[in-house]
Amino acid sequence: MQSPASTSFGRVVLVRGSEARIGLLGGNATPQSDIRATVGRFLSIHCTTSTIIGLITEVSSEHLSADDHYVAVASVDLLGEISGGPNPKFQRGVTIYPTIGDPADLTNNQQLRTIYTPAKSDHIHVGMLQQDPSVLAYIDIEEMLNKHFAVLGSTGVGKSTGVSLLLNEILQARPNLRVFLLDVHNEYGRCFGNRALVLNPRNIKLPFWLFNFEEIVDVFFGGRPGVPEELEILSEVIPIAKGLYTQYQSSDRLGVKRVDPKTVGFTVDTPVPFRLVDLIAQIDERMGKLENRSSRIVYHKLISRIETVKNDPRYAFMFDNANVGGDTMAEVISHLFRLPANGRPMTVMQLAGFPAEVVDSVISVLCRMAFDFGLWSDGASPMLFVCEEAHRYVSADRSIGFGPTRKAVSRIAKEGRKYGVYLGLVTQRPAELDATIISQCNTLFAMRLANERDQSLLRSAISDAAANLLSFVPSLGTREVLAFGEGVALPTRLRFKEVPAHQLPRSEATIATVAGSGRGQDVHFVASVLERWRGATTSRDVPVDLTAQEKMLPRAAEAPMLQPSLGLDPDRFSLLKRPLR
Numbered sequence: 001m002q003s004p005a006s007t008s009f010g011r012v013v014l015v016r017g018s019e020a021r022i023g024l025l026g027g028n029a030t031p032q033s034d035i036r037a038t039v040g041r042f043l044s045i046h047c048t049t050s051t052i053i054g055l056i057t058e059v060s061s062e063h064l065s066a067d068d069h070y071v072a073v074a075s076v077d078l079l080g081e082i083s084g085g086p087n088p089k090f091q092r093g094v095t096i097y098p099t100i101g102d103p104a105d106l107t108n109n110q111q112l113r114t115i116y117t118p119a120k121s122d123h124i125h126v127g128m129l130q131q132d133p134s135v136l137a138y139i140d141i142e143e144m145l146n147k148h149f150a151v152l153g154s155t156g157v158g159k160s161t162g163v164s165l166l167l168n169e170i171l172q173a174r175p176n177l178r179v180f181l182l183d184v185h186n187e188y189g190r191c192f193g194n195r196a197l198v199l200n201p202r203n204i205k206l207p208f209w210l211f212n213f214e215e216i217v218d219v220f221f222g223g224r225p226g227v228p229e230e231l232e233i234l235s236e237v238i239p240i241a242k243g244l245y246t247q248y249q250s251s252d253r254l255g256v257k258r259v260d261p262k263t264v265g266f267t268v269d270t271p272v273p274f275r276l277v278d279l280i281a282q283i284d285e286r287m288g289k290l291e292n293r294s295s296r297i298v299y300h301k302l303i304s305r306i307e308t309v310k311n312d313p314r315y316a317f318m319f320d321n322a323n324v325g326g327d328t329m330a331e332v333i334s335h336l337f338r339l340p341a342n343g344r345p346m347t348v349m350q351l352a353g354f355p356a357e358v359v360d361s362v363i364s365v366l367c368r369m370a371f372d373f374g375l376w377s378d379g380a381s382p383m384l385f386v387c388e389e390a391h392r393y394v395s396a397d398r399s400i401g402f403g404p405t406r407k408a409v410s411r412i413a414k415e416g417r418k419y420g421v422y423l424g425l426v427t428q429r430p431a432e433l434d435a436t437i438i439s440q441c442n443t444l445f446a447m448r449l450a451n452e453r454d455q456s457l458l459r460s461a462i463s464d465a466a467a468n469l470l471s472f473v474p475s476l477g478t479r480e481v482l483a484f485g486e487g488v489a490l491p492t493r494l495r496f497k498e499v500p501a502h503q504l505p506r507s508e509a510t511i512a513t514v515a516g517s518g519r520g521q522d523v524h525f526v527a528s529v530l531e532r533w534r535g536a537t538t539s540r541d542v543p544v545d546l547t548a549q550e551k552m553l554p555r556a557a558e559a560p561m562l563q564p565s566l567g568l569d570p571d572r573f574s575l576l577k578r579p580l581r
Helices: 109-116 139-144 159-173 213-220 230-250 276-288 293-310 313-319 329-336 356-376 403-419 452-461 467-475 523-535 548-552
Strands: 010-016 019-025 042-046 048-060 071-084 089-090 103-108 123-129 135-138 147-151 177-181 196-199 344-348 383-387 419-426 445-446 480-485 492-497
Touching: 010 071, 019 042, 042 071, 042 109, 048 109, 048 467, 071 109, 109 135, 123 159, 135 139, 139 159, 147 159, 147 356, 159 177, 159 313, 159 419, 159 492, 213 293, 213 356, 213 403, 230 276, 230 293, 276 293, 276 445, 293 313, 329 356, 356 383, 356 403, 356 419, 383 403, 403 419, 445 452, 452 467, 467 480
Parallel strands: 147 419, 147 445, 177 344, 177 383, 196 344, 383 419
Antiparallel strands: 010 019, 010 103, 019 071, 042 048, 042 103, 048 071, 071 089, 123 135, 123 492, 445 480, 480 492
16 A cells, blocks of 8 residues: 655545545654644635635544554545635635645645635634634625624623624724614623713603504513503504694694594504693593493503503603604604614614613614604614613523514514614624524524533524634633634634724723722712612602701712712713703
8 A cells, every 4th residue: 555645744545525535644754843633723725716715623543553653633624625726716716626636735824825814805803723823814894794603602702702703893984884782781881982872761862652552562561472452452542642633733732623533644653743741631532421430440441551661760761852842853863773874883882871671672663763764764774783681682482572573673684684774683692692693693603501401592693614613612712703704705703903902891890899898888978879770760850858867968069079980971870851952
C-alpha cells in the first residue's frame, strides 16, 4: 500500500453528500501548534480548481489498525469553496466535490480573511473569530435585517450586551433606519445616548381609542376573558360613540343629530377618536329602556368596569387628556416611531412601569401600528422592531398570553419585510417561543443554552449543513456566540467585541452585594422608598392626609435622598398631564 504524502495534514478518505471524512496524518511534518484538529475548527480541502472549506464536527481514533498511516479520522461538513486564481473569492455551497486522496490542511489565516472579509461595505463589525482572534467577524446588515434575526441565550451569558452592540452598530451603519425596542426590564435606557428617545408610562401618550376591540376589551377586563353579554353591548356602542365624536368636530354640540348605528360607517376597530363619556351615555341610555331591573345588572357592571379603569392613575397614559387636541393619531405615531427622527432615530419603550394587566395590550397596539403604518405607507420609512424577552408575549402555548399580540408579531415576522418592517427577537427560552415566528428569522445568534428543549428547537430551526455546531451551545463562554444564517458568510463561532461602559445595559452593570455603608438607612430612608412605591399608583393631584405619627417625623427634606439605580429617572412616577403637540 502506498503511503500518503507526509507534507499534508490529512487526506480525504470518504465523501458522502455534504460530508467528508479526512484521515489525519501523524509525524513531524506539520508544526505542533497546527496539529490540534479539534471539533469546531475549519479545514481546507485542496481540489483541482478550488479549495473547499469544511468544519470539523467529530474526531475519532476508534477502529484504526496498528499499521494504519492515519492517527485519527475527522468528520467534516462541507460549507463552501474558495475559487482559484489571482483574486480568490469565497462562495457558499460546493460546486465540485473532493475526491479520495485529495490533501487537506487546517484553514490558514489568509483563507479565513478571504472568507470573512466583506465583499461590500454594507457590513457591521461585531467581534472576532474564536479560531483566530486576528480575523474580524462581520455581519451582512442587509441580509440580517431583510430576513429578520434572533438573539438566543440564557441569563448571564452577555445576551443584553450583545443586543446593545448589534443595535448600536446598526444605528451607526444605517443612521436613517428607525429602531423600536421593547425593553421589558428597563435596562437599555442609557445604551444609545442621544440617539434614542426613552418612553415609559410617565411620558408617553397612547390614547385608548387607538386600541382595537380585542385590545380595549383586554384593558377593561384586566387581562381576563370578557363577559359575552358585555362584549355584545360594547361592540354596538363603540361605533356609535365614534360617530358622535366625528359629528362634534364638524358641528355645534346642540345641533347633533341622532346617529343610526347601521349607517355610522365606523367599525369597532376603526382607529378614530371617541369619548368615554359618550360611550357610557350610550350604555346608560340602553339600560334606561329596559323594564326588567335584573337585566340592568349587566349594564351596571360594564359602566362600573369602564369607570374603574378610567380613574385608575396607572392608566393615565391612556385616558388622561386622551381627547384633547382632537384626532392626534398622526402626532402619536410621529412621536412613537420617530417621524421625523430629529437626530433620535430609535425609541426605547420601557415596559416595566406599565400595569401588568395591560402590558400585552400595549405591545399589541405598538406592533400592530408599526406593521399597519409600513403597510399603508408602502414601506416608505423602514423600521426595525426588536422584541426583548419575546417568549413572554408570543408563547408557543396558545393558552398563554394575549392572542392579538401573538398575531401582531406574527404578521411582522411573515409579511413585514415586504413593507419595510423588520423583526429582531431576543429570548432566553426559545423553546417557549412560537415556532412559526422564530422560523422566520434567517440569522440566528445562539449564545449559551443549557436547557435541552431550547437546544432541540434551535436544532430544528437551523438549515445550514453545520447544524452540528450546536453541540457547542451548552459550553459557550460569556460573549461567545454561534452565528448562523444569511447574515454571516459561514456558520461561525465568534466572540462579541467589548462594549463601551456607557453602552452596557443596566443588567450588566456591577452592583455590589454588600452595602458600602449602613449610614442613612433608617426610618426616613424607608419612608422615602415608600413615597416612590406608593407614587406608582397614586395621583399626584390628590392631597395626602398625614397621620399623627407621620406628622411627628422630621420633614422629608431632612431625609436622605434615595438614589435611583442606573438608567432610571428620579421623577419616573410623575404622570403626563399634557397632550402631545
